[in-house]
Amino acid sequence: MAPAAVNAARDSKATRTRWNLTVVAGSALLIAVLGYLTRWICDDALIFTRAVEQILAGNGPVYQIGERAETSTSALWQWLLALAGFLFGQPDTSTISWVLGLVLTAVGFGLAVDAARRLHSRRHATVLLPCGVLVLLGLRPVWEYATSGLETGLNTFWMAASWWLLVRLRERGSTKALLFAAFTIGLGPLVRPDQALVAAVFLAALWLTVRPGWRLTLGAVGTAATLPVAYEIFRMGFYGIVVPMPALTKNAGESMWPRGFAYVADFAGPYLLWLPLAVVMFVFAGLLHRLGGRRTDLMVALAPVVAGALHLAYVVKVGGDYMHARMALPALFLILLPVLVVSRSKNAGVAVVVVVVWASLCAGLCRYPAVDGSVHGIDDERAYYVAWTGSSHPTDSATYVQQLQRLKNVVTAEAVSGHRALIYHGLGPGNDIITTPMRTGIAEKAMVVGVYLGTAGMLAPTDVGIVDFWGLANPIGARFEFPTVKPGHSKPLGNAWLLADYAAPAAPPHPSGNFAVSGTVTSEQVIAARHALSCGDLAEIQQSAREPLTFKRFWDNLTGAWHRTRVTIPPDPFEAERKFCGRP
Incomplete structure (x- = not known):
């Protein structure tokens, strides 16, 4: 060539x-x-x-x-x-x-x-x-x-x-x-x-x-x-x-x-x-x-x-x-x-x-x-959060937190006060913020119930706990026997379980209508849920997540992980009590 x-x-x-x-x-x-x-x-x-x-x-x-x-x-x-x-x-x-x-x-x-x-x-x-x-x-x-x-x-x-x-x-x-x-x-x-x-x-x-x-x-x-x-x-x-x-x-x-x-x-x-x-x-x-x-x-x-x-x-x-x-x-x-x-x-x-x-x-x-x-139940997530935040480009946590500024103010005040409160807010027109005394034995200064789990996490300092209402971060709610209607949004925790797990025993039940769940919560439901949390697999699930991580706890977690993953929990406190505690 x-x-x-x-x-x-x-x-x-x-x-x-x-x-x-x-x-x-x-x-x-x-x-x-x-x-x-x-x-x-x-x-x-x-x-x-x-x-x-x-x-x-x-x-x-x-x-x-x-x-x-x-x-x-x-x-x-x-x-x-x-x-x-x-x-x-x-x-x-x-x-x-x-x-x-x-x-x-x-x-x-x-x-x-x-x-x-x-x-x-x-x-x-x-x-x-x-x-x-x-x-x-x-x-x-x-x-x-x-x-x-x-x-x-x-x-x-x-x-x-x-x-x-x-x-x-x-x-x-x-x-x-x-x-x-x-x-x-x-x-x-x-x-x-x-x-x-x-x-x-x-x-x-x-x-x-x-x-x-x-x-x-x-x-x-x-x-x-x-x-x-x-x-x-x-x-x-x-x-x-x-x-x-x-x-x-x-x-x-x-x-x-x-x-x-x-x-x-x-x-x-x-x-x-x-x-x-x-x-x-x-x-x-x-x-x-x-x-x-x-x-x-x-x-x-x-x-x-x-x-x-x-x-x-x-x-x-x-x-x-x-x-x-x-x-x-x-x-x-x-x-x-x-x-x-x-x-x-x-x-x-x-x-x-x-x-x-x-x-x-x-x-x-x-x-x-x-x-x-x-x-x-399929959402355009970006359009939703653009509308919710009012920002065409919501790109930082501050943009989200400002939508729950009133809740943040309450959380900050409660954390500083030393009252040790369980704090949650409604989704209705009033968006009522409710506080109730928290039980002893919880390490955090306060606990916030999070509907918007990510935003709630960012409005609270790391020494304030977040209770996930939808179960993505809650070992109890994640196992509820609810059918999947909208993935990640089908397992509301409910006030009976909230009060049973986090509130002081003497705390009165609040109407569930304040927190996106219809109906009311009775003292009997709270007592049943609290009893269920102390029994059988349900108690062991709590211990696996909350006990100090010693070598023995790590080994028990490891060897019991498969069984623990398969445990499901009836959302009704009375049914859960019968399942885990054997109460007729």
Whole structure:
């Protein structure tokens, strides 16, 4: 080949490479911009913030002093925020949470698109067109959950990094690279427990791609499992249960297929998501045909799609979530990974044009809520908290706390007074704030009943306890035998249990109408609830969370965790008394 032709080919290859890298960087930059424009945090994000404050105050990973309850579904996100709070000297990590989430989302998009680029450009630098990534960028929920203060950004980053490492290992199968990939993929259960499914698929794909010997296989399995297994032992010994507390509250072991299908339809319907997905699946079929002769490429391309399908099946099984789109986004991200970008061709060009038109219309015109959103108890969380706080960008705890300023003033006064009061407020027009004497034996200066659990945690100092009305942080309420109507909001604790557990024995019962539960509470109900709390498994549950953490308590928690996780509690005090105390 003549020198001029060689130089032209080299320049052409360099141009294609620059274009492809521009697509990678542009995808990361665009999601960063869109995420910033819709930045926010939700009340649930402040649950992480409260737990981090307790960690940095030296009280351990708890929501309140004297009671060990794991309120954070993502253990890794909680500890990552704690590290950030420590490094920046900022125990209130509410602002850090959305900034860090946005950074991780943007980096995750960059890694994901780069991995797709490497998959499509294994043998030569071909011109790549953005395809699947435009589906993600056209969806407003993707922008919104780029922040939110929840673990979504970490989730995106972990999925992208795991797949990027898998793609790289097709060509670089060194021992160190394999072990590092296994360790990264193994972090899935710590990102979110449901990501154990995705981690299992990726680890299987890793083995099928590299085919290491049995010794290296055992080493990779050990590397992947060490941290999750160690944390699970810690969880069982420290908290006394097998799963995070919200998993009990949300009945994560149940099967609610109809609600789950409704949840997926609630996400797909408003954005006509079926259209771009049909186009993308057509492109994916063409990709599989081209990769048919290369086993490792085929394995790597199929892994995230299989993982995404399994994750979506799990989400449908458990009935979805009450937050619009949130739990469906990881599955969508995984399924789109192999076709985030596609090699230029006539068919691909037509597909990309269709997706571009859809993404433009969707981003500009499509909005939630869907007409039937309220039927299934599915909320547009960002819109709700924007309306509740009165801020177009609620991005710190102060914005939330000011909505309960009167309650904060009462909490501050009671904590300073030394009266040791149980404080709770109503949800009705009057929002009555009630105080009643607290029983002896509680370490905190006062106890606040939290309806908005995250906000209540931020308006109270760390030495003031929070009683979670909805059971996400309450070992009793989390186990109530209520059917799931709205995940995380279906198990009201009720005043009988509140007074029985936290109030002084002589404290009079208050009308439940003051606290979002119809009917009245009688002294007999309070007495029955108090008796039930002292009997059998119910008493042992209390001890597992509240007794000082000696070695014996840790061992008893560890060995009894499985049984304790399966215990359920009748919400009616008299039924609970009969179940645990044997009273006829």
